[in-house]
Amino acid sequence: xxxxxxxxxxxxxxxxxxxxxxxxxxxxxxxxxxxxxxxxxxxxxxxxxxxxxxxxxxxxxxxxxxxxxxxxxxxxxxxxxxxxxxxxxxxxxxxxxxxxxxxxxxxxxxxxxxxxxxxxxxxxxxxxxxxxxxxxxxxxxxxxxxxxxxxxxxxxxxxxxxxxxxxxxxxxxxxxxxxxxxxxxxxxxxxxxxxxxxxxxxxxxxxxxxxxxxxxxxxxxxxxxxxxxxxxxxxxxxxxxxxxxxxxxxxxxxxxxxxxxxxxxxxxxxxxxxxxxxxxxxxxxxxxxxxxxxxxxxxxxxxx
Numbered sequence: 080x081x082x083x084x085x086x087x088x089x090x091x092x093x094x095x096x097x098x099x100x101x102x103x104x105x106x107x108x109x110x111x112x113x114x115x116x117x118x119x120x121x122x123x124x125x126x127x128x129x130x131x132x133x134x135x136x137x138x139x140x141x142x143x144x145x146x147x148x149x150x151x152x153x154x155x156x157x158x159x160x161x162x163x164x165x166x167x168x169x170x171x172x173x174x175x176x177x178x179x180x181x182x183x184x185x186x187x188x189x190x191x192x193x194x195x196x197x198x199x200x201x202x203x204x205x206x207x208x209x210x211x212x213x214x215x216x217x218x219x220x221x222x223x224x225x226x227x228x229x230x231x232x233x234x235x236x237x238x239x240x241x242x243x244x245x246x247x248x249x250x251x252x253x254x255x256x257x258x259x260x261x262x263x264x265x266x267x268x269x270x271x272x273x274x275x276x277x278x279x280x281x282x283x284x285x286x287x288x289x290x291x292x293x294x295x296x297x298x299x300x301x302x303x304x305x306x307x308x309x310x311x312x313x314x315x316x317x318x319x320x321x322x323x324x325x326x327x328x329x330x331x332x333x334x335x336x337x338x339x340x341x342x343x344x345x346x347x348x349x350x351x352x353x354x355x356x357x358x359x360x361x362x363x364x365x366x367x368x369x370x371x372x373x374x375x376x377x378x379x380x381x382x383x
Contacts, residue, residue: 084227086168093136099171100129125177131184132167135191139163142195151203158216159194163187165223169310173227179313186306194219219303226310234321235286242319249319256280271304278311285318 087095103125112118139160146152166187174180197212242252253266256277262269266277 084168084172086165086227088164092164092167093133095171096129096132096167100125103128103177124181128170128177128181128184131181131188132171135163135167135184135188138191138195142198146198149203151209152198152201155198155201155209155213155216158213158220159191159198162216162220162223163191165220165227166306166310169223169227173317174313175317179309179316183306183309183313186309190219190303190306215303219306222307223310226314229282229287229314234318235284238285238318239321249316252281252315252319253277256284271308275304275308275311278308278315281315281318282311287314287318 104122107118107121107125110118112121142156143160146156166183170180170183170187174183194212194216197215201212202208241247247255250266257266257269259280260273260276262273262277266274269277
């Protein structure tokens with residue numbers, strides 16, 4: 080069954096980020112570590128995801144307010160903020176690996192900062208500049224909506240069974256589809272746009288469909304492609320683990336974290352830690368969680 084994706088906004092989205100953070104803290108507390116310093120490192124990383132999401136929402140809401148009455152900038156500000164909201168929703172509803180989520184939010188923060196800087200320095204009289212920035216923001220929003228939608232699509236059982244029965248590792252899956260596109264050299268040495276193409280081929284074969292990578296990469300440039308690369312990579316990892324979730328071998332998860340996220344941080348906990356707050360649970364959060372939020376938050380919060 081596909082996950083039911085629920086688009087949350089405003090306070091509901093902030094509460095989603097907070098609840099996921101609280102759940103991850105509890106999970107980390109129940110994992111055996113060699114030292115408390117090591118445990119604290121992972122707790123800090125989880126908190127970084129939460130604070131990053133809150134910071135993104137703060138900056139997005141600010142540009143909406145700042146340019147509310149600006150005929151030229153207002154529509155662009157709304158597009159930028161919408162793209163940020165969709166990405167945060169996807170990160171907390173669909174990305175179970177908190178290391179990958181942190182990397183995703185970091186990339187989004189970097190790209191959003193670039194767009195906001197351009198918006199703040201935009202000359203309303205520069206028609207071409209206005210249209211270019213509007214196109215960037217629009218394509219960013221479209222891509223994030225597309226990937227959120229893909230997460231709700233059913234993965235073909237034939238594809239999942241093929242991965243499982245053939246005992247295909249994540250790395251070999253990438254190699255197979257890289258070769259199908261006739262890209263030479265190791266996957267890690269490909270250009271980012273080529274890596275996205277490999278991911279897109281896998282997503283299409285899995286039944287989740289092809290995205291907007293080609294048009295998006297041509298319009299938004301390297302910074303935008305970095306966001307798309309990580310988002311698509313996370314989706315492919317989700318497809319790969321669909322049959323056996325995080326029972327996947329630790330070594331394979333470590334390789335995937337490095338290939339997809341570009342970071343070995345959290346290579347064990349980040350690969351194994353899951354937060355299954357998706358679909359209907361997110362819907363409940365938006366509608367019912369309001370009723371008992373005060374009592375929950377009255378309890379001692381995460382501390383380290």
